[in-house]
Amino acid sequence: MADFIFATVQYDSGDWDSAPLVPANVIDSIARYTSIDVQPTGVIVPLGSRDLFRYPLAYLTGHLPVRFSEPERTTLREYCARGGLLFVDDHNHDIDGEFHRTAWEEIARAVGPLKDLPNDHALYRAFFEFEDGPPTTSHELNGWGDNLVHKHLQCVMNGDRIAVLYSSKDYSSEWNYHPDNKRFLSVDNTRFSVNLVAYALTR
Amino acid sequence: MTAGGLNAHGRRAAGLSAVRRIARARRSLVAAAVARALLLAVLAALLVLATGLVVDTFVGLPLEARRWLVPLALAVGAAALARTALGPVRAAVRATDESVALWFETRLPSLRYALVTSVDARYAGTVPALERIADEAPLEREIASASRTALMRPALAVGAIALGLLLMPPMAMGRITAPTAGDALGRMRTDARAAADPLATIVAHVTPPAYAGMDAVAYDEPSTIAALVGSRVRIEGRGTGVRAVVGGTTGSGASSAGATDITRADTLDAREADGAWSVTLPFPPVARAVRLLGPARDRVLVLDPIADTVPLVQLELPVRDSVLRAAQGRVPLRATVRDDHGLARAAFEYIVSTGAGETFTFRNGTVGEQRFGRGARTATLEGVLVLDTLGLKGGDLIHVRAVGADRNDVTGPGLGVSETRTLRIARADEYDSVSVDPMPPTEPEKNAMSQRMILQMTEELVARQPRISEATLTDESRRIAREQVRLRKRVGEVVFQRLGEDGGEHSHFAGDGHEHGTEGPLNPDQILAAAEAASNAGATRMLESEGDESPIVAINRPLLEAYNHMWRAATELETARPHQAIPWMERAIEALQRARAAERIYLRGRPPRVVVDVAKVRGTGKDTGSSSEREARAPADPARAERLARFDVALGIVQRDASAAADSLLLLRLTVPEDDAAAARALDAAASQLRSGGDVTEALARARRALAGAPVRRSTLGPWGR
Numbered sequence: 001m002a003d004f005i006f007a008t009v010q011y012d013s014g015d016w017d018s019a020p021l022v023p024a025n026v027i028d029s030i031a032r033y034t035s036i037d038v039q040p041t042g043v044i045v046p047l048g049s050r051d052l053f054r055y056p057l058a059y060l061t062g063h064l065p066v067r068f069s070e071p072e073r074t075t076l077r078e079y080c081a082r083g084g085l086l087f088v089d090d091h092n093h094d095i096d097g098e099f100h101r102t103a104w105e106e107i108a109r110a111v112g113p114l115k116d117l118p119n120d121h122a123l124y125r126a127f128f129e130f131e132d133g134p135p136t137t138s139h140e141l142n143g144w145g146d147n148l149v150h151k152h153l154q155c156v157m158n159g160d161r162i163a164v165l166y167s168s169k170d171y172s173s174e175w176n177y178h179p180d181n182k183r184f185l186s187v188d189n190t191r192f193s194v195n196l197v198a199y200a201l202t203r
Numbered sequence: 204m205t206a207g208g209l210n211a212h213g214r215r216a217a218g219l220s221a222v223r224r225i226a227r228a229r230r231s232l233v234a235a236a237v238a239r240a241l242l243l244a245v246l247a248a249l250l251v252l253a254t255g256l257v258v259d260t261f262v263g264l265p266l267e268a269r270r271w272l273v274p275l276a277l278a279v280g281a282a283a284l285a286r287t288a289l290g291p292v293r294a295a296v297r298a299t300d301e302s303v304a305l306w307f308e309t310r311l312p313s314l315r316y317a318l319v320t321s322v323d324a325r326y327a328g329t330v331p332a333l334e335r336i337a338d339e340a341p342l343e344r345e346i347a348s349a350s351r352t353a354l355m356r357p358a359l360a361v362g363a364i365a366l367g368l369l370l371m372p373p374m375a376m377g378r379i380t381a382p383t384a385g386d387a388l389g390r391m392r393t394d395a396r397a398a399a400d401p402l403a404t405i406v407a408h409v410t411p412p413a414y415a416g417m418d419a420v421a422y423d424e425p426s427t428i429a430a431l432v433g434s435r436v437r438i439e440g441r442g443t444g445v446r447a448v449v450g451g452t453t454g455s456g457a458s459s460a461g462a463t464d465i466t467r468a469d470t471l472d473a474r475e476a477d478g479a480w481s482v483t484l485p486f487p488p489v490a491r492a493v494r495l496l497g498p499a500r501d502r503v504l505v506l507d508p509i510a511d512t513v514p515l516v517q518l519e520l521p522v523r524d525s526v527l528r529a530a531q532g533r534v535p536l537r538a539t540v541r542d543d544h545g546l547a548r549a550a551f552e553y554i555v556s557t558g559a560g561e562t563f564t565f566r567n568g569t570v571g572e573q574r575f576g577r578g579a580r581t582a583t584l585e586g587v588l589v590l591d592t593l594g595l596k597g598g599d600l601i602h603v604r605a606v607g608a609d610r611n612d613v614t615g616p617g618l619g620v621s622e623t624r625t626l627r628i629a630r631a632d633e634y635d636s637v638s639v640d641p642m643p644p645t646e647p648e649k650n651a652m653s654q655r656m657i658l659q660m661t662e663e664l665v666a667r668q669p670r671i672s673e674a675t676l677t678d679e680s681r682r683i684a685r686e687q688v689r690l691r692k693r694v695g696e697v698v699f700q701r702l703g704e705d706g707g708e709h710s711h712f713a714g715d716g717h718e719h720g721t722e723g724p725l726n727p728d729q730i731l732a733a734a735e736a737a738s739n740a741g742a743t744r745m746l747e748s749e750g751d752e753s754p755i756v757a758i759n760r761p762l763l764e765a766y767n768h769m770w771r772a773a774t775e776l777e778t779a780r781p782h783q784a785i786p787w788m789e790r791a792i793e794a795l796q797r798a799r800a801a802e803r804i805y806l807r808g809r810p811p812r813v814v815v816d817v818a819k820v821r822g823t824g825k826d827t828g829s830s831s832e833r834e835a836r837a838p839a840d841p842a843r844a845e846r847l848a849r850f851d852v853a854l855g856i857v858q859r860d861a862s863a864a865a866d867s868l869l870l871l872r873l874t875v876p877e878d879d880a881a882a883a884r885a886l887d888a889a890a891s892q893l894r895s896g897g898d899v900t901e902a903l904a905r906a907r908r909a910l911a912g913a914p915v916r917r918s919t920l921g922p923w924g925r
Contacts, residue, residue, distance in 0.1 A: 024813035031820040040815045096655070096796050147653035179815060 006042035007055035014064040018091050019172035026193040028179035033194050047072040052079050057200035061089045061172040065102040073110040080111050080163035085200040093145035093170035114154035114166050126199040128191045135192050137174040161203050221321040221337040225300045228342050235350035236291030242357035243287045248280030249364040255379050269382035310345050385421020401442025402497040408437045414610040415544045426890040427505040432488050433613030439481035444498045445473040447482040450491040490873050503866035513617035514542040514607035524625045530595035534588040538605035546575040549607035551586045556600045597630035657686050658788040665782045677779040684776035691769035698762050765794035850910055865893035885909035
């Protein structure tokens, strides 16, 4: 079986590379907590490229308005239909922000409308147990975004499987540090990323 | 039946008509049937009790089963009564005079239907000869005969069984009719079993210390006895030749595994009387094993002391530490005191400390002392601290706490204390300086809310509006309005600071609503005017057309707009129209977003390439340089590993000698740390199960799991988790 490769989605509009250290941090957590064979570096995959289909989990983030081109939209639609999981995180953590508004529109146009993911969903027990749903981040109340603690993640389902997972919790800021610095944390805040990978690989 | 016989009975019945005699005969027959039904019901109930007694003699019914025997006997008796009485009563109700007369005719053929004819209304009084024969018929004798026949056998059976039960030993009967804990020795054939093994059946009676006011309790076949320290426990059984070793192991071929860590032993000879032995012990302050040494075998039981907790005292008044401006007035004191077995007394204690630097003097005293009678477990203590009488001066400290003592005269009395409150008398010069004690901000001050939060609160209020009263709506709307005003002021401060250019100084820009040439900082009214101007379309055009718009202006303009929208929203909320405030709030949010967008700078660049060393993260990389030979680490908890090893040894003798295995488990239980109550309980249960027989697999598995401890799930990285 091929190694798991963490894929960051590159799209034409916006700043897709706003959280460059997230992939390394997620890879570190996969190696730290699981026995999943994982590649030591992630890859960057254009959203319009069919290479996207090689990766079961893809990560998309940014601050700026998101406008997908038609090829990007088509690829995303097919990616989800084939069983891929796109994790979209609002780096602004602002439901009035440009990324949020435009990303919701684009996702709705390409795949379908987002709705709240129940906090007892299997995703929250896929590896670590998160009894209260998505873990909060230290950025949600930092005064920059909407200053709300979001109770739910949103999703578009493909049957009983999550096709698109959307977060307003700003995991992109939360996880955007060099993995060597994890040793300074009393609680590893990237554990939820392991659930994401475990869910994408096993469901 | 002879004619003479007929005449004799007829004479006894003279004076009654045939119809009345038949009616009386019917009642007598019903009474006999009911009596028979009652006898049968009693017989059934007695049979249940007798069966229980026999089974208990040979098998030994558990207490719970015996408690159901009397209700079962009553239920069986009631069922039998219903079944046997229902038919005769129903027949009696349905029976007619003719059918009763026919019953007599079948038993007295010599009547030749004279009785039936005489009770028939159609022929009554028409044939005097037949009437005479009927009048002389011996109906009463026939009824007596039939009743005797019906009642004799059940009565004899009832009498025989009742006699048999009465001849049983009272203690054996007591186990059936009034079962209680501690009646194991009353079981029949106990003496026979005790002759071979005096430890086959033991009973323990525990008498709690007097201060606890608790009833004595008894245990049948105990493995572990839990009781208050100071209780007295009497262990007794049938037979002779028993000794007890408290907290030790001696002699007589101890086959139990791992019983070597009980070091101090006190040997006691059992007192013997009337073919029974008993050992009386005070309950020890720490868990001890009692090893009973009999001629046939040994038996272990554990005395597990229960500590008497000290009273729980909660000081309710004063509610917090405080500084008093003057040493006068009365400080009310209140506390609640609770104890598990009984309170003796409670009071408030105070200490006054006077002085400064290295010289302090202390005075103490008590206030509001109460003493309680037997049985008082909770109390509310009230008192007053009169400051004028304490001779206080500025800078003095008064420490107040409540104390409560229980009635424990064995290991106590236990003394419980509340937390201490400190009252300080302010010094006179304290109010002439800026030296004040720091204290945290009040809760409302700490909770600054964002505009989005305020909007959500308002939306929730609007949703609830149809279901709440006008007054509630107004209150809640005004509460949100206060939050809105607070946020507006914060926005105003930001704008003010920026316009003032570094704290107090101010600058001017086109459309800021501030007349050029006017000196002095902007006041709130001026800011409001600026906000109105900024949100005005004409002003916006002017701003844009001025051409001298600086980035500061670009940022401040949406902030001023937001300030203005917040003002409108607060106004609507103040007048209890939350639904009309929502559009203004949304506009304020939109303006704030624009201000944020104007301030944000997103850095773009080539992301650094980070390669995760997966092998290093997993600790599986190759060693570099020379490596020394490695050895397996010692168990994290060697004491636990030792207990597990002892448990495994005990498991090895379960098949061979279940009693010895139970003893081993009980001795092992004594080594379990106090904070591992689950393991102690599981070992007790396994030992009890071993003693009572049956399948012990589940109990032993549970005990093994409890001894091993639950796996610890760590949600954080370890200290060396890199």
